[in-house]
Amino acid sequence: MTDRFVYVTYIRTTPEKLWDALREPEFTRAYWFGSWQESGWKKGSSWKLLGRDGNPSASGEIVEIEKPKRLVMKWRGEKSPEQQAEGYSTCAYDIQALAGGNVRLIVTHEIDRPNSAVIRAVSGGWPMVLSNLKTMLEGGEIPVTDRMSACSPKQAGEAVRA
């Protein structure tokens, strides 16, 4: 049985700008509460999500990459022994260009087991991260303090765990 989190958001931007925003470290830090990713961004490349303290929050590898449409990675949560013990989840980004200068982004994060700690954590984190991403791509500012602390201390903790 699979545990899965799916989030769909519509953003006023181009597939290319969204693609860059999903990978570029400085941009990523601004909407992902100080986190960024390290990868060679090729099929089979290793991949890491680093927290703002430099410690890995998640690690894995690139499973599929098709610019600017689809990116799939193997993702193991590294924030707790419980997450590590669950092994690899899969995170897929699917990007579709829409009429009207908009883009649909679907994030599907799933793991081949029920009641997953990783899926529970990312279910709280993705809506915050993707809300920030949408704000920034549509021209809004994420205040510097907020880049670190999310909406409240409790929510920031959830984001960091994600």
Place this chain on the structure above:
Amino acid sequence: MPDRFVYVTYIRTTPEKLWDALLDPEFNKLYWFGAAMHSEWKQGAPWKIVLADGRTADSGEILEIEKPKRIVIKWRNEFMPELKAEGWSRCTMELEAGADSVKLTVTHEIDKPGSKLIEAVSGGWPKILSGLKSLLETGKPLGDLAPVRADAG
């Protein structure tokens, strides 16, 4: 077993502005593809969504309302027989103030598995709430969300 759709979005606004954006039918039309909710917004008051062409899409009543924090609506589809036959669902909108944004959680649920209504609203809510966030943050709605046709390049 209930069927349920949950969507969370963080919007850079105040709970009061978000509350007004949710309840004002003229504002609704800007991000809800021309549709609007109509109600006196009191507990027990009737509630409906009217489409741009005047048809009633959904109807029901206000089960709970606490400004500017929480609205619970008893909700039945009215214009698609297969969905109408499923009877009453429940839609909860919760607003939580943060430092400079508001967490909006929409939970739409029905007391049966494999619901076509929940499937339908699962496609609709992300469009509506993405448009609402854009409108409140940038002053502009998202506009057309139809896929780009392959033959249009």
